[in-house]
């Protein structure tokens with residue numbers, strides 16, 4: 001039997017609640033399947049670790065992670081105690097960059113059994129391919145002067161390599177789906193990066209003539225995702241635009257608490273990292289009412305990535321059955337606890 005060694009970073013807040021829940025579901029799915037098993041190694045890194053040691057992870061943290069097949073992460077952030085730019089850049093973003101997880105794949109689809117908050121939701125099923133290493137999140141800029149003259153400068157960096165890589169991933173993904181890519185741009189207002197983004201989209205698009213292609217400004221695209229999300233298949237977006245669109249994707253499904261994500265090292269050189277779209281939700285942490293579906297669906301994405309799409313499908317079916325029976329956490333308007341939702345998903349696994 002194949003054993004996958006997974007590095008687990010529950011992180012902070014509800015990460016510590018939803019990760020153990022998802023591990024239970026994944027273990028049960030593996031047991032039922034019988035071809036493989038997981039060996040989980042927990043790394044207690046995050047804000048509490050920082051408050052004790054002054055670091056979000058040990059100095060050899062990245063080297064340790066490289067020894068595992070994949071990484072399963074909950075969420076990072078205790079903004080009342082540790083500034084977000086310290087905690088996120090010391091752990092989550094550090095891992096994404098140092099392990100070259102250039103592509104962040106974030107699906108959103110209308111689930112059976114879960115009404116969307118949209119007024120007239122047609123069946124939507126789209127995937128945002130988010131450039132995950134540069135763009136607006138570049139570590140470039142500074143603060144100069146002081147007082148009334150103070151200026152903060154943040155440079156967005158778009159490399160040809162990084163932009164082409166994201167576009168190509170999106171086109172290849174579209175070939176396996178409904179065959180359409182929409183580029184999220186803002187070349188009407190942003191003068192260097194976005195015209196370049198458009199140019200690269202057109203150039204790479206020429207290699208994929210069989211794939212439908214469109215470009216929408218990000219403001220319009222955000223509106224279209226609310227008004228007619230069924231029109232989209234694959235959306236390729238810069239780091240910041242992709243970040244924003246994917247909380248929106250979660251919201252139109254019903255809650256950001258169910259939105260999954262995968263940070264992929266597409267060359268297979270280092271582990272990829274599977275972590276949901278949502279954060280540590282300090283407002284509900286410790287109450288046992290966090291929605292575990294985002295983390296569980298993220299586990300399904302890890303199974304897909306490992307080549308067990310059939311097992312992944314079974315997990316999504318069990319999620320839909322649970323929702324269809326009204327077993328929902330409060331973010332979805334229900335009264336069930338995290339434990340009850342997790343137990344139901346395990347019961348419905350076949």
Ligand code: NAD
Pocket residue numbers: 014018074075076077078079084088092256257258275276277278279280281282283284289290291292294329331
């Ligand atoms: P958040 O996603 O943590 O929470 C936003 C809202 O959604 C909150 O009302 C929260 O209760 C709700 N929510 C989120 N996930 C939920 C779930 N699974 N079940 C039920 N409700 C859920 O975003 P935020 O409040 O902007 O950020 C809180 C902290 O998390 C910050 O420190 C932020 O930087 C961090 N963060 C981390 C990640 C990550 O590690 N991947 C992602 C986003 C935000």
Ligand code: IPM
Pocket residue numbers: 088093243277279
């Ligand atoms: C996400 C999060 C992170 C991001 C933050 C916490 C840095 O919002 O994974 O969507 O912007 O990438």
Ligand code: MN
Pocket residue numbers: 243244247277
């Ligand atoms: Mn986000």
